[in-house]
Amino acid sequence: MDFGGAEKASLFRRLHHGDRPLVLPNAWDFASAAALAEAGFPAVGTTSLGVAAAAGKADAAGGTRAETVALARALARLPVPVTVDVEGGFSGRPGDVAALAAGLASSGIAGINLEDGRADGTLTPAGDQAAVIAAVKQAAPLMFLNARTDTFWLGAPDLDETLRRARAYAEAGADGIFVPGIAADADIRALLEAVDLPLNVLHLPGTTGYPRLARLGVHRVSTGSLLFRTALRATVAAALDVTGEGDAPSVPSYADVQRLVSDR
Template sequence: MSLFRELHANPPLVLPNAWDAGSARAIEAAGAHAIATTSAGVSWAAGVADAGGLNRTTAVAAVRAIVAVVSVPVTADIESGYDDVSLTVAEVIEAGAVGINLEDSAAGALIDPALHASRIATAREVAVAAGIDLVINARTDTYLFGDGSGTIDRAKLYAEAGADVLFVPGVVDAPTIRRLVEESPLPLNVMVGPGAPTVPKLTELGVTRISVGPAITAGAYGLAAAAAQELLTTGTYKVLTTAAEFGKHNNLLR
């Protein structure tokens, strides 16, 4: 059993998502036991919009850069697979990833569940051929693009295809989370942020894996915008008191 898989066996696995090597190293130094990438954050860092702007080459390059500077397992957000799940999974494995997020939507619409199950099976086949115990986090966007109906049916198909975890973004209310935990054949990953239950509460509800998606990236860019606005208007620097100390962060990357 891989170290990353073992981390799922003793929940909660909390994953503050990174978008580049510097953020990944800072997150590791804060105590994270694994690093997850965020496709939105990687997209923004590359100067493109999320959900369609990122390509395989840039996504894989971000994974490779992150793996190079951390000593903990790295799982890669590969969105819906960049038009070729087999090639994308092979490339992120070669870059050093030991897990993936693979989502069942593209261009703002849900993918047929049977088709997505076949994509999960393909990802598993590629990992087995590479000799990697890949943890597949099957993301379903049933709550992002609908009312959540069909979530458990999809989970069953994805489990049969070889998925290890069910990722359901867009759900933060405790009753729904508890129901998903009880009904899903796979351990549950939820995406949190302000307004979501706390990590202790989510653990009590039975959630196995907790991530924040692009929230930390958005916070970093929010800090940049606020600091720039303050500098350009009042000419002061109060916002920057919350920024990382130069020497401390620089030393993390030595």
């Protein structure tokens, strides 16, 4: 059954409070998103790495606003809720990011991922990021704002700073907290106890198994760039299979993909 934008946003919010964590697969174009929806996933996200790399650009550099918006408008046609990775919002000005979010919401997008990591490997000051979050929620109150903090993704993991930022973002109006790279039981429990918001964890093969995350009480498990990177491996393997020569490659890392687009 197809739903309008408000209904999709409401459904997406409810999916974070089910009997088990929402598995959110991340697509990079319309075909991959449509295939995931057809496979039965109740919601689909996008991966900024996949969107950027498909356009020949680096991820997290703030250069894919046009591609992200164009893809989002196409994905709004899907019968399931869609959440869009907008990196840092493609601007440091709260009003600009709020306008972006409002435009996505008006086209039928149910949620966004908004990160505090910067292209230079630093973190946006927590107060500045909280101001952006507050502006977004004022402009698009129905949209599910997943506030991502890169305290574990960039540099050495910092649980105390993670908790401080999670609380600040919750107070600013965030609907969920996303901490990519977090994996230890104790760290996940500390976040769940500190903030009364749905917690999103990135699936890390061999580390953050879904059954364990479900037992801990995680609300959402994202695949991030994994599906896109796995698709790249399958593409090269299939081409090599035609020739009968060469060894099947391994799944490229995030850094491998960044290098592919940056070296050309």
